[in-house]
Amino acid sequence: MDGIELEPQRLLRLYDVMLRARCLDERMIRLHKQGLGAVWIGGPGEEALGASLGLLVYKGQGPSYDYLHLHYRSGATLLAMGADPTDTLRQMMSVATDPYSRGRNLCHHYTVRRWNVVPVSSVIEVQFSMAPGTALANKRAGGGGITIVQGGDAGTAEGDFATCMIWCSRPGNELPCLMIVANNGWGISTPFAEQHGETHTADRAAAFGIESAVIDGYDVEVVYRELEKAMDYVRAKRRPYVLEARVSRLYGHSSSTGGNFISGEADCLALLERKLIERGLVTLQGVEERRRRATQELLDAANVVGLEPAPEGPDAERHVYAERDGVGARGSPQRRDAPGGGGS
Amino acid sequence: MATVVQAIRLALHVGETRLGVTDVFGQDVGPPLGGVFTQTQGLRTAWNTPLDERGIVGMAIGLALAGQRPVAEIQFCDYAFNVIDLMKLAGGMCWSSAGDYNCPLVLMTPVGAGIRGSIYHSHSFDAQATRLAGWKVVMPSNPLDAYGLMLSAIVDPNPVMVLPPKALMRTKAGPGERIPGEPDDDRALSRMIDAPIGDRAKWAPNWPDVADVFVPIGQARVAREGRDVTVVTYGRMVVLALQASTELAKDGIEVEVIDLRTLAPYDWPAVERSVKKTHRLVCANEDTSITNFGEHIVRRAVEELFYELHAPPRLLAGAHLPGIGLADALERATIPQVDAIAQTLRTVARHEP
Numbered sequence: 001m002d003g004i005e006l007e008p009q010r011l012l013r014l015y016d017v018m019l020r021a022r023c024l025d026e027r028m029i030r031l032h033k034q035g036l037g038a039v040w041i042g043g044p045g046e047e048a049l050g051a052s053l054g055l056l057v058y059k060g061q062g063p064s065y066d067y068l069h070l071h072y073r074s075g076a077t078l079l080a081m082g083a084d085p086t087d088t089l090r091q092m093m094s095v096a097t098d099p100y101s102r103g104r105n106l107c108h109h110y111t112v113r114r115w116n117v118v119p120v121s122s123v124i125e126v127q128f129s130m131a132p133g134t135a136l137a138n139k140r141a142g143g144g145g146i147t148i149v150q151g152g153d154a155g156t157a158e159g160d161f162a163t164c165m166i167w168c169s170r171p172g173n174e175l176p177c178l179m180i181v182a183n184n185g186w187g188i189s190t191p192f193a194e195q196h197g198e199t200h201t202a203d204r205a206a207a208f209g210i211e212s213a214v215i216d217g218y219d220v221e222v223v224y225r226e227l228e229k230a231m232d233y234v235r236a237k238r239r240p241y242v243l244e245a246r247v248s249r250l251y252g253h254s255s256s257t258g259g260n261f262i263s264g265e266a267d268c269l270a271l272l273e274r275k276l277i278e279r280g281l282v283t284l285q286g287v288e289e290r291r292r293r294a295t296q297e298l299l300d301a302a303n304v305v306g307l308e309p310a311p312e313g314p315d316a317e318r319h320v321y322a323e324r325d326g327v328g329a330r331g332s333p334q335r336r337d338a339p340g341g342g343g344s
Numbered sequence: 345m346a347t348v349v350q351a352i353r354l355a356l357h358v359g360e361t362r363l364g365v366t367d368v369f370g371q372d373v374g375p376p377l378g379g380v381f382t383q384t385q386g387l388r389t390a391w392n393t394p395l396d397e398r399g400i401v402g403m404a405i406g407l408a409l410a411g412q413r414p415v416a417e418i419q420f421c422d423y424a425f426n427v428i429d430l431m432k433l434a435g436g437m438c439w440s441s442a443g444d445y446n447c448p449l450v451l452m453t454p455v456g457a458g459i460r461g462s463i464y465h466s467h468s469f470d471a472q473a474t475r476l477a478g479w480k481v482v483m484p485s486n487p488l489d490a491y492g493l494m495l496s497a498i499v500d501p502n503p504v505m506v507l508p509p510k511a512l513m514r515t516k517a518g519p520g521e522r523i524p525g526e527p528d529d530d531r532a533l534s535r536m537i538d539a540p541i542g543d544r545a546k547w548a549p550n551w552p553d554v555a556d557v558f559v560p561i562g563q564a565r566v567a568r569e570g571r572d573v574t575v576v577t578y579g580r581m582v583v584l585a586l587q588a589s590t591e592l593a594k595d596g597i598e599v600e601v602i603d604l605r606t607l608a609p610y611d612w613p614a615v616e617r618s619v620k621k622t623h624r625l626v627c628a629n630e631d632t633s634i635t636n637f638g639e640h641i642v643r644r645a646v647e648e649l650f651y652e653l654h655a656p657p658r659l660l661a662g663a664h665l666p667g668i669g670l671a672d673a674l675e676r677a678t679i680p681q682v683d684a685i686a687q688t689l690r691t692v693a694r695h696e697p
Contacts, residue, residue: 063410102442111441118409119441123429129398130430133406133414140412147406163399170394320478321609322438322446322501325411 006221008281010055014080014220015276017054018047018269021076023294024085027302028092028107029251029259036306037092039106040255043073045248046182048220048268052227053148053180054080058235059115063141067116067134069127069149072108073182074120081115086301095308096315103311125155128179132167135175139238146234150180153244154187156201168240169208176238178230179205182217184249189257205242217245218266221275345517346526346533348508351487352383352452353537354523354554355494356415360389362556363498367407370417370452371395376544380419381454381513385539386549397423401430401451405437408449408503415498418453420461421469421507428472434503435478450497451505455483456580456630457679458511463667465510466675468631470578473505474607474640480504480561481608485512485582488521489605492559500561509580525554562606564614570598573624573693576615576641578604581628581680588686597693607637615641619649624692625657630679633661655695660688 006014025042032040043050054077058066070077075088090098092107100110111119118134121127131149138145149164161179168175181201185192198204205212211233215226223245230243248265252258276282282290346354359365367389372378374392378385393400397418404416418424424431437447457466473481480502484490490508497504516530517523527533536550567582568589575585582603589599600618604610619625625645627638642657662668663678 067406067410098442100442100444101440104442105440109440111444113441113444119437119445121433123433126402126430126433129402130406130409130433131402132399133403133408133412134410135406136403137407137410137412159398160402163396163402166394166396167399167403319439319441319443321480322443322448325446325448325501 004221004225006224008279011221011276012281013055014051014224015272017051017076017080018220018272019290020085020294021047021050021079022269023291023298024075024079024088025251027295027298028089029255031089031092031302032255032259037107038094040092040259041072041106041253042108042251043075045184045250045265045268046073046217047076048223048272049180049182049217049227049245049247050074050076051080052220052224053077056224056228056231057081057148058145061114061116063134063137063145064143065116065145067118067138067145067147069118069131069134069147070110070120071127071151072106072120072122073152074110074150075108078110078117083112085298086305089298089302089305090308093302093305094310095305096311097308102315125151125158125160127151128160128164131164131177131179132175135168135177138176144235146176146178146231148178148180150182153181153183153185153192153201154190156181157195165205165208165210165240165242169210174239176234177240178234179240179242181242181244182247183244184247186249186253188253200244202242202244210240210242212242212244214244215246217247218268218271220268220272345521345530346487346491346523347514347516348484348487348490349381349383349513350533350537351491351517351523352494352508353385353387354526354552355491355498356384356387357551358495358554358556359415359498360387363495364413365389365415365498366412367391367414368417369393369403369414370400371419373417378539379417382538384417386537397427398430401427401434404449404451405430405434405447408447409445413448413498415450415452418451420465420510421453421455422464422467424453424469431476431479435476437478438502439478446501447503448501449503450494451503453505453507454510454513455507456509456511457668457675458509458580460670460672460675461510461668462670466668468629468662469507470607470629470637471631471635473507474637478503479608480606481507482561482606483507483509483579484605485509485567485579485603486515486521487517488523488557489559489565491523492557493561493605495556496558496561504561507579511580512583515583523554524557526552559605562609562611564611565603565605566600566614566618567603568599568601570600570622572598572622573626573689574600574602574618574622575626575628575685575689576602576604576638577628578607579629581630584680584682584685585628587682588689591682591686592689592693595690597690599689612644615645616649619645620652623652623654624695625653626660626688626692627657628660628680628685630662632664633659634664636661654697655692658688658692660685
């Protein structure tokens with residue numbers, strides 16, 4: 001082992017999540033093309049990052065645990081945390097049993113209060129303006145909980161990215177916030193390099209005295225180690241960190257751009273499969289069998305979801321207002337008294 | 345008698361002392377200034393932020409999602425327009441998550457004209473705010489309501505926008521509007537809770553023991569009873585409508601002034617009751633006239649109370665112009681004034697079908 005290699009068990013766990021996340025998105029693309037889901041958007045090509053994050057997160061409810069402000073390419077993170085892929089299909093197919101939005105939102109727009117996964121929004125980068133708020137709560141709670149906020153490279157053009165760096169680096173009031181930029185090189189159909197002069201987005205962190213790193217997001221062992229290092233830093237120092245990971249976008253931006261496989265981009269899953277075969281952890285036949293099985297399971301799940309009821313029209317009127325704190329049947333009231341001063 | 349500013353400050357003090365408020369923050373909100381109108385002086389949880397409205401509202405949302413109880417301020421509503429999408433996000437948090445998350449925050453931002461504020465200190469926000477479903481929106485017209493509505497906003501599990509009128513910030517309470525527990529003598533209250541001019545480093549407020557007096561969100565107030573014509577209004581226009589009503593009373597026209605106090609969810613039964621009594625309706629506010637909240641009330645009255653109406657309902661609102669000019673004559677020509685309100689009420693009251 002060269003120090004970067006992960007334990008076989010951990011690597012196989014990551015593989016399992018990444019494979020299921022890939023097969024899930026591929027099933028969702030098919031559902032869209034069959035007219036069974038309105039829009040597909042997702043994360044094929046950034047599963048190494050997503051799966052690593054999901055396995056490393058300190059999962060729980062309330063400010064003593066990690067808060068996650070994810071984007072709509074974070075399916076692998078949710079699977080790694082233990083989410084049921086059938087629930088993702090439920091949201092994709094807009095059925096009443098969709099636990100994330102009851103048929104209201106697009107696919108991969110998660111919300112899981114019991115795991116501190118705050119609602120994912122279609123609006124690019126707004127999560128970077130909200131993240132300092134949960135990070136301040138993390139800091140006050142005094143435990144090891146941190147806030148993790150994730151977006152793409154193109155979104156960093158929005159002022160919200162600068163907002164996050166400014167609010168997390170106020171002198172004396174630094175916040176435990178890990179900012180992840182999943183850099184796939186694209187803003188929908190416009191290349192990042194055409195619109196941005198900065199070499200690395202992460203370079204912007206230096207102006208705020210924020211530590212940063214730019215990493216290869218294709219190699220899950222690199223991603224896992226670097227992410228672990230960054231999270232440990234934020235957890236221990238209670239300070240922000242910017243992590244930029246180079247990732248791929250293997251099926252384009254979304255169904256709006258066709259949802260077809262893009263050849264020529266690095267594939268983190270294929271790379272991992274080659275590694276596993278080389279190390280004798282799986283066989284080629286084993287890889288094929290796992291893919292076949294995962295694909296079949298998701299097809300079966302989609303067939304079950306297809307029989308589930310659609311929401312009824314009057315349901316649209318529900319949940320405009322909360323009647324009390326922690327309204328979600330899945331949540332419980334959270335109320336804390338803490339000092340002000342914008343500090344801990 | 346407390347002013348609106350003092351009433352807000354007292355409410356925030358009660359909020360951070362008894363109602364779980366964890367943070368009161370925004371541009372210049374913390375010491376030494378304590379708010380551009382002085383409404384946050386002396387508060388234990390008040391702190392200054394970067395001059396970043398998106399950051400302020402984002403911070404409030406994040407804190408709310410993490411179980412804190414934030415009160416955020418945007419110094420003037422004129423500077424809130426670059427935060428509309430975050431407001432939309434806060435208002436949609438409960439709905440889009442099908443009830444998984446609620447977003448209990450208070451956003452306070454002073455609104456309206458009347459302070460010679462020119463183009464960027466005279467805007468209104470009621471039309472924008474009432475388009476943001478999922479928010480509750482309150483707009484006090486006097487200190488007691490400012491106090492009681494703020495308390496209700498603080499304990500509400502939803503995002504609540506508190507829109508005090510800029511021009512009423514120094515308005516003192518009228519008869520019957522005293523906050524229980526505040527001293528009888530105005531100067532005594534000032535000595536207790538107003539920060540001194542100059543060095544404030546060693547100053548600390550001496551808070552009076554004021555009572556929890558909640559003004560329920562969604563409940564209008566009959567500011568003046570009348571039989572001849574109803575004016576549905578809120579904020580600074582309540583004061584002007586009352587002045588106009590006093591004028592009209594000399595001519596025997598009795599105006600009923602409905603102070604909505606809450607714009608979302610608004611008290612339609614109160615409007616309905618009054619219109620069924622007077623059969624004539626005027627809606628008055630300062631916002632620009634096209635796609636105006638009063639326009640909505642007029643529309644609903646036409647749809648639901650058509651056969652009750654003895655005159656065409658009228659909307660009296662700001663001119664649909666890009667801004668409000670600095671010169672007095674320009675502001676007066678842009679925002680409804682007492683004489684125009686009186687004239688409109690007279691016309692509607694005397695209209696014969």
